Amino acid sequence: MTNEQPVLELRDVAMSFKTGKNLFDHGRHHILRGVSLNVFRGETLGIIGRNGCGKTTIMRLLAGILTPDAGTVIRAQHHSAALLSIGLGFKPNLSGRDNAIVACLLQGREYEEALLILEDIKEFSELGESFEESVKTYSSGMKSRLGFATALISNVDILLIDESLSVGDARFKRKAKKAMTDRIKGKQTVVLVSHSARQIEELADRVVWIEDGLVAAEGLPSDVLPNYFEYTEEEKRQKRLSRKAARND
Numbered sequence: 001m002t003n004e005q006p007v008l009e010l011r012d013v014a015m016s017f018k019t020g021k022n023l024f025d026h027g028r029h030h031i032l033r034g035v036s037l038n039v040f041r042g043e044t045l046g047i048i049g050r051n052g053c054g055k056t057t058i059m060r061l062l063a064g065i066l067t068p069d070a071g072t073v074i075r076a077q078h079h080s081a082a083l084l085s086i087g088l089g090f091k092p093n094l095s096g097r098d099n100a101i102v103a104c105l106l107q108g109r110e111y112e113e114a115l116l117i118l119e120d121i122k123e124f125s126e127l128g129e130s131f132e133e134s135v136k137t138y139s140s141g142m143k144s145r146l147g148f149a150t151a152l153i154s155n156v157d158i159l160l161i162d163e164s165l166s167v168g169d170a171r172f173k174r175k176a177k178k179a180m181t182d183r184i185k186g187k188q189t190v191v192l193v194s195h196s197a198r199q200i201e202e203l204a205d206r207v208v209w210i211e212d213g214l215v216a217a218e219g220l221p222s223d224v225l226p227n228y229f230e231y232t233e234e235e236k237r238q239k240r241l242s243r244k245a246a247r248n249d
């Protein structure tokens with residue numbers, strides 16, 4: 001795998017957000033301080049790290065929704081990437097159908113190809129007649145379903161799956177989860193973020209652990225995850241101890 005060219009790459013990427021509080025560093029919160037990672041064709045790369053460490057930010061950078069402050073995001077030529085289950089990027093005045101066509105074209109499908117898969121997208125999204133209505137009339141759940149169905153059915157080259165985004169009601173979630181798992185276990189290139197390190201253990205071929213704005217470790221799940229579990233347990237233990245000490249003060 002190491003001689004292979006990555007299909008998607010972050011090279012020394014830094015990212016910060018404005019905090020609103022102008023306390024230090026001009027009110028910017030530095031989330032990523034120099035993250036480099038590679039995604040290879042056909043693999044499932046899992047990204048783990050504590051809440052707020054920047055996993056979703058990484059996914060949005062990989063999807064091209066965000067531009068880094070520094071460093072580069074490199075996507076192999078003719079490779080499309082889509083962040084699954086988001087309704088971002090839809091044109092509110094266009095119908096679900098027209099948005100699905102645009103999304104397929106943006107993902108590199110031919111127009112005729114896009115037309116052929118539209119009915120499958122409509123069926124998977126379960127939007128019914130609303131598929132013909134403008135997206136501005138959709139609830140956020142409906143937008144998510146359209147986004148999920150479009151990314152899934154259009155066979156995007158690189159699927160970016162952020163588990164923290166919920167898709168529709170409980171029944172649709174189960175259906176979406178099954179469809180995702182089938183893809184992950186197949187030949188699809190996937191980047192997966194999950195709060196459940198156990199799920200990453202089950203599904204990922206490789207893992208990148210983000211800590212303090214940097215890559216703390218990367219490698220096989222069996223190598224990286226035990227250290228991650230140990231680290232998070234130790235951190236919890238330290239927090240418990242400092243709470244206890246504060247109570248005793």
Ligand SMILES: Nc1ncnc2c1ncn2[C@@H]1O[C@H](COP(=O)(O)OP(=O)(O)OP(=O)(O)O)[C@@H](O)[C@H]1O
Nearest residue numbers: 017018031049050051052053054055056057058164
């Ligand atoms: N658009 C934004 N503007 C300001 N701050 C942001 C923005 N997006 C993310 N952040 C902040 O950046 C940090 C990282 O957020 P991100 O959602 O990437 O983390 P995460 O690892 O995915 O978190 P979680 O595990 O809780 O889902 C958080 O502190 C968040 O508040």
